[in-house]
Amino acid sequence: MIPANFEYHRPGSVDEAVSLLTEHGEDGRVLAGGHSLIPMMKLRLAEPAHLIDLNGVEGLRSIAEVEGAIHIGAMTTQAEIIASDDLAARCPILREAAELIADPQVRACGTIGGNVANGDPGNDMPAVMMALDASFVLRGPGGERSLAAREFYEGPFETARDDDEILTALRIPARGAGQGQAYCKLKRKVGDYAIAAAAVVLTMDGGTCSQAAVALTNLGITPLYAEAASAALTGTAVDAAAIEAAVEAAVAITDPAADLHGPVVYRRRMAGVMTRRAIETARARATGG
Numbered sequence: 001m002i003p004a005n006f007e008y009h010r011p012g013s014v015d016e017a018v019s020l021l022t023e024h025g026e027d028g029r030v031l032a033g034g035h036s037l038i039p040m041m042k043l044r045l046a047e048p049a050h051l052i053d054l055n056g057v058e059g060l061r062s063i064a065e066v067e068g069a070i071h072i073g074a075m076t077t078q079a080e081i082i083a084s085d086d087l088a089a090r091c092p093i094l095r096e097a098a099e100l101i102a103d104p105q106v107r108a109c110g111t112i113g114g115n116v117a118n119g120d121p122g123n124d125m126p127a128v129m130m131a132l133d134a135s136f137v138l139r140g141p142g143g144e145r146s147l148a149a150r151e152f153y154e155g156p157f158e159t160a161r162d163d164d165e166i167l168t169a170l171r172i173p174a175r176g177a178g179q180g181q182a183y184c185k186l187k188r189k190v191g192d193y194a195i196a197a198a199a200v201v202l203t204m205d206g207g208t209c210s211q212a213a214v215a216l217t218n219l220g221i222t223p224l225y226a227e228a229a230s231a232a233l234t235g236t237a238v239d240a241a242a243i244e245a246a247v248e249a250a251v252a253i254t255d256p257a258a259d260l261h262g263p264v265v266y267r268r269r270m271a272g273v274m275t276r277r278a279i280e281t282a283r284a285r286a287t288g289g
């Protein structure tokens with residue numbers, strides 16, 4: 001339960017952090033809130049020789065509006081997401097999901113950037129970001145690039161981020177009129193990861209759904225964007241038949257592992273329950289119902 005030896009670095013700027021990552025390559029690892037990485041290091045599932053702590057880096061902890069989009073610095077903690085009334089008014093699913101993560105102690109240190117960069121299919125924010133059609137801003141030695149959340153996850157703890165890149169911010173498109181959002185998560189008790197969870201963002205326009213996005217947590221080897229389920233809602237009144245079709249399409253892409261909480265058949269069944277609940281809640285919120 002004691003991590004392997006490592007050298008600790010505390011850069012003061014993103015550029016300095018990127019050069020340290022570039023210098024140490026696969027041996028370097030960024031430290032944010034430490035609530036996923038440190039447990040992995042204690043279990044010796046991660047043994048970075050160089051730990052590059054982002055907590056001294058200026059400018060990564062912010063919530064702002066940039067060119068109409070919500071811009072959240074990667075080092076913003078989950079507790080800060082919850083505490084921001086302005087953010088909750090602009091994008092309520094963020095507070096709803098953050099409140100379901102772990103416990104207050106973890107949320108006080110755990111960052112939104114660490115949550116999405118980690119690549120654990122059990123993390124809650126990746127599915128939320130997929131449903132919101134967010135993008136992630138990455139800075140590496142060659143400059144900055146932006147990647148869609150829906151394209152970011154490649155395998156368990158594997159993402160499209162290069163080893164020498166730092167996630168600096170998340171960009172979330174502004175919420176348009178008639179948009180409803182919901183995150184529904186089933187867990188046994190406070191501190192548990194999801195048995196199954198679903199994020200839904202949909203827009204109702206004159207009784208018809210003009211845009212819908214459904215994404216799932218902890219139901220496969222990566223967070224899952226449920227494209228067919230999203231399409232099954234778009235252009236409909238989000239009535240019983242459309243919801244049934246969307247739930248069926250969402251469950252069809254799940255491939256959870258059996259765990260202490262139950263067998264595969266139970267977790268897939270719960271995927272359907274959470275998806276249905278999130279769609280119904282998002283629709284009600286979109287129509288003020």
Ligand SMILES: Cc1cc2nc3c(=O)[nH]c(=O)nc-3n(C[C@H](O)[C@H](O)[C@H](O)COP(=O)(O)OP(=O)(O)OC[C@H]3O[C@@H](n4cnc5c(N)ncnc54)[C@H](O)[C@@H]3O)c2cc1C
Pocket residue numbers: 029030031032033034035036037038039054074075100101102103106109110111112113114115117118122123124125165166167168191192193194
């Ligand atoms: C008891 C417990 C219960 C938990 N329950 C949940 C839960 O229900 N839902 C949930 O979503 N999470 C849960 N977590 C995890 C928690 O939310 C973590 O805080 C989060 O997964 C990682 O954020 P962090 O800031 O702690 O990142 P760290 O642990 O510091 O880093 C995680 C990984 O991301 C990389 N990384 C971090 N920041 C960046 C960056 N800016 N750029 C590039 N790479 C980066 C690190 O190198 C590391 O590989 C739980 C944790 C604990 C200890």
